[in-house]
Amino acid sequence: MESPIILPQGAISRASMLGLVLCITTALLNRFLRGGKARKYPPGPKPWPIIGNMFVFKGIVYDTEATLARLAKNFGDKVMIWLFSKPFLIVDKLEDAKELMDKRGSIFSDRPRPSNFVERVWPCLLPIKPLGDEYRIVRRIYNDLLGPKQSQSVRKYQDYESRMLMRDLYNAPEKFQVITERYSMSVIFSAVYGVRIGRLDYPVIEELFSIMDTMANYILPGSLLIDYLPFLQRLPECFQPWLKFADTMHARESKFHNGFLNVLKEQIEAGTASYCFGVDVLKLQEKTGLSDEFTLDILKGVIAAGSETTSSMLQSIFKALAMNPEAQRKAQEELDRVVGPSRLPHWDDAPNLPYIRALIKELHRWTPLFILGVPHASTEEVVYRGYTLPQKTLVMPHVYRLSRDPDVYEDPDAFAPERFLGDDLDSYASAKQSDFRKRDHVNYGWGRRLCQGIQVAENSIFMQVSRLLWAYNVAPLPDEPLRLEDRLHGIVKKPKPFRLSITPRSEEAVQVVLQAAKQAVTSLPDADSVVY
Numbered sequence: 001m002e003s004p005i006i007l008p009q010g011a012i013s014r015a016s017m018l019g020l021v022l023c024i025t026t027a028l029l030n031r032f033l034r035g036g037k038a039r040k041y042p043p044g045p046k047p048w049p050i051i052g053n054m055f056v057f058k059g060i061v062y063d064t065e066a067t068l069a070r071l072a073k074n075f076g077d078k079v080m081i082w083l084f085s086k087p088f089l090i091v092d093k094l095e096d097a098k099e100l101m102d103k104r105g106s107i108f109s110d111r112p113r114p115s116n117f118v119e120r121v122w123p124c125l126l127p128i129k130p131l132g133d134e135y136r137i138v139r140r141i142y143n144d145l146l147g148p149k150q151s152q153s154v155r156k157y158q159d160y161e162s163r164m165l166m167r168d169l170y171n172a173p174e175k176f177q178v179i180t181e182r183y184s185m186s187v188i189f190s191a192v193y194g195v196r197i198g199r200l201d202y203p204v205i206e207e208l209f210s211i212m213d214t215m216a217n218y219i220l221p222g223s224l225l226i227d228y229l230p231f232l233q234r235l236p237e238c239f240q241p242w243l244k245f246a247d248t249m250h251a252r253e254s255k256f257h258n259g260f261l262n263v264l265k266e267q268i269e270a271g272t273a274s275y276c277f278g279v280d281v282l283k284l285q286e287k288t289g290l291s292d293e294f295t296l297d298i299l300k301g302v303i304a305a306g307s308e309t310t311s312s313m314l315q316s317i318f319k320a321l322a323m324n325p326e327a328q329r330k331a332q333e334e335l336d337r338v339v340g341p342s343r344l345p346h347w348d349d350a351p352n353l354p355y356i357r358a359l360i361k362e363l364h365r366w367t368p369l370f371i372l373g374v375p376h377a378s379t380e381e382v383v384y385r386g387y388t389l390p391q392k393t394l395v396m397p398h399v400y401r402l403s404r405d406p407d408v409y410e411d412p413d414a415f416a417p418e419r420f421l422g423d424d425l426d427s428y429a430s431a432k433q434s435d436f437r438k439r440d441h442v443n444y445g446w447g448r449r450l451c452q453g454i455q456v457a458e459n460s461i462f463m464q465v466s467r468l469l470w471a472y473n474v475a476p477l478p479d480e481p482l483r484l485e486d487r488l489h490g491i492v493k494k495p496k497p498f499r500l501s502i503t504p505r506s507e508e509a510v511q512v513v514l515q516a517a518k519q520a521v522t523s524l525p526d527a528d529s530v531v532y
């Protein structure tokens, strides 16, 4: 269905004509101010008067990989593009990404101000929140919530759900993408609300997917008219129909999440609640008097940041493993030696599985979650390597290229977990290394905006990779060659639906998987009890 506020692809030129008239004064003023001093900007395509590189920007939104490859070929590893007077710097080199977003983190840790539409729907979505008091409060709360100790406390849900996942893969291997989606959703909802998701076809979960699908059309930068014509946000509210729609979506989402929070509150009252992040946030609310809305927004934010990301990563992992049988074989040899044939791998095995650790790092490097990572905005003008980067420059890490930077990774296109053997640091510690060459991968971002869910995510990935390879062989089907570049359009580039062969490694493995699922216990209520 066409929406009056989403920008259909062909409408950009119409939008720009309208913008041309209304932006002219501001843009000329901007140009005059910018041109005051002689500045050398990084190379990039020549901007059009007023609209800048709007058409290149459109290419980045709708045809990301091809457009970025063209820009790199024509202009090198640092490319500046302009959207009206807003500068964007695309970086392809790990050294530059580290220098800007990590070493100059005091300057490059802001986010672009989201449109008033996105702000109204997700007031507390930390990954897109600009710096400010509210950002600092939420970041501090998340630091406490998602730290190593709390992440350990929710491991029991990851263990439980991964047993269900292993069993489901045996029963319906062809549904591995849905099975993985359910696993990721159930882990994050268990961790946040203490409510598990046994099935994806519950009406309440269908409502979640419906909200997510609707919002996917609006959140991608460049998909709304106001992304191109931001001055429209200064019109009186009655002339901004998208705000009414934003309020409706926010209310719909709140209703959904309140259903989950109410189940948790009932459990707390009855004295039967298991530990989850919601328990901590409700205690904090009692202590500090946070409003109900803010409390709910904090919890919503964890779900939003942690569900699609993990699910997408886990699905890519299936594909990467199938494409790399030799690495799979080596991992299985290690699992057989360390874990043996009669039980599933467990947390305690992790320190004794160096190849699995290296394999997980390589999976992050080889098939990163984002092609173009989450942008960092600067709060002041800097001169970097002779180039001026104006205040509010958006640094866009080209994660796919960064993960194949030949200055750091030998034979970067090869899938070679061996490159990480001997690197015992976890991804969080590795991100803090001052030498960019020593960091394992950049899938969790940089500096002060580094992903706060690393521990939760890494635990989920360890459970899936170690148990999957212990129990199953994953291989491509003869009639379906697998290609990394087959991804869906969206912020998180999920793999397009694909098929695989997933077969048990032995009859004994099947028995262990079925037994482990049978013996698994949980006291968490299921989402079918949620009233929304």
Ligand code: HEM
Pocket (backbone or CB within 6 Å): 126, 127, 128, 129, 139, 142, 146, 302, 305, 306, 307, 309, 310, 313, 369, 370, 373, 374, 375, 376, 443, 444, 445, 446, 447, 448, 449, 450, 451, 452, 453, 454, 456, 457
């Ligand atoms: C494999 C899974 C995941 C990947 C690859 C991932 C990656 C990322 C990336 C690239 C960023 C932006 C970093 C930057 O701007 O430099 C980010 C931000 C964030 N992530 Fe994750 N993430 C994952 C899972 C999770 C999970 C499970 C949670 C929560 C439980 C989470 C919570 C967050 C939060 C709160 C932020 C915002 C940080 C900020 O802007 O200050 N993430 N993540």
